[in-house]
Amino acid sequence: MSVFPDLCAIKLNCRASAIELFQRCQHESYALLLDSAAQSHENCAYDIIFRQPELVLSCKAGKLKVSTDKSSKLPPAPESATELCHYAEQLNQLSGHYSGPAELPFQGGFAGAVGYDHGRSLEVIPEFNADTYQSPDAVLAYYSQALIIDRKNDRVWLVAPVDQLEELTEFWDQTTKPKKAAAFQLVSDWQSNMSEQQYTGKFNAVQNYLLAGDAYQINLAQRYSARYQGSEWSAYLKLRQANSAPFSAFMRLPGSAILSLSPERFLLTDAKGQVETKPIKGTRPRFDDTHRDQASQHALLISEKDRAENLMIVDLLRNDLSKNCEPGSIKTPSLFAIESFPAVHHLVSTVIGKLQPDRTALSLFNGAFPGGSITGAPKIRAMQIIEELEPHRRNIYCGSVGYFSQHGRSDTSITIRTLLAEDGQLYCWAGGGLVADSTASEEYQETKDKVSRILPVLAS
Secondary structure, eight states: OOOSOOEEEEEEOOOOOHHHHHTTTTTSTTOEEEEOOOTTOTTOOEEEEEOSOSEEEEEETTEEEEEESOGGGSOOOOSBGGGHHHHHHHHHTTOOOEESOTTOSOSSEEEEEEOGGGGGGTSOOOOOSOOOOSSOSEEEEEESOEEEEETTTTEEEEEEEGGGHHHHHHHHHOOSOOOOOOOEEESSOOEESSOHHHHHHHHHHHHHHHHTTSOSEEEEEEEEEEEEEEOHHHHHHHHHHHOOOTEEEEEEETTEEEEEEEOOEEEEEOTTOEEEEOOEEEEEEOOSSHHHHHHHHHHHHHOHHHHHHHHHHHHHHHHHHHTTBOTTOOEEEEEEEEEEOSSEEEEEEEEEEEBOTTOOHHHHHHHHOSOGGGTEESHHHHHHHHHHHSSSOOTTTTSEEEEEETTSOEEEEOOOSEEEEETTEEEEEEEEEEOTTOOHHHHHHHHHHHTTTTHHHHHO
């Protein structure tokens, strides 16, 4: 039985960019842009715009809330946020028939943002820090319409309910330019939630845990905050000019906005159940001088410490994938590849697998969340130590943004280089994986390198 409408896909004639198109709906609640902003990156195949969801699942304080006018037609909703992915999986099975090109990545289904703190619903984590954010811990919305910009073939596709096709075609094909978003500016300086001295004290506490054998690696982050006024979308456009990141995203929520310039894929699945994850672990700064920049890249490539850190996370992800993948299917086709971005060079590995026949992209996500590259190893103990040492919760930072199409394909990011805007306050985080031979000064500098194309850009 279908609860959600039958969908079709048609090719549009509009020649506007994804940014120009999203400008038309950026003010709408639950409007979401998945933005492949790095033009030359191998993973930048599509931009996708979602709007006007049929249903919204949101989680806060361990509770799951369902917002829709279809409640009477749905299976009973669980109360616990633990069941978010399982319930979304149930609802995806109620999708209407899709008629359109089989290769389109989204054919109706869920998309949204799942914050790091949703991990509290999945694992046993102590609560040392109060939740001071208005934004939900997770939002997954069911979208029956999506605008898909196929970059490689230079085509624009509209996926939409059959009975709304004419109306939505007119909306996207209109030649009237949308009203320009209000300007953006910070009205205070950036402030970190820990000084370098405080960071060093927490670094030393991590070292004690590592030496005691509690963990092999722990990700420690600091949070920056500043007051702002104006349009969050205008801020995203400024950041996007300075950060060409392949897994960028902007999502408008009723009381907040997510601005993500992420370089990192979390999980990709295709309609045949093939799985890919690409953990990042290992960072060096970029330089304008070519020789210094190449030397920085080479130093990362040969660093035994960074390669060891990366390998720890690869092993963790192989274990996480094994919960839902076929035995023997998990492989590591690429270890320690260099990927370069405007601010930093990164060490990136690739892990692949094949889903078990009775598992889906949502069950895979649920079993692997949050991503190991931003927690540490072993994951649960690292998360417990993070909760003890970091002064505030992370909300969207180190969570994920992406989609789960009803036909099996999904693609999600790790929300690093990501900001949360709410109630006139802007938050931005930076962290790094600490191991036994890390040094406090170098790790502290690495956190600053990671936001060197974010904080100054918005302060200017």
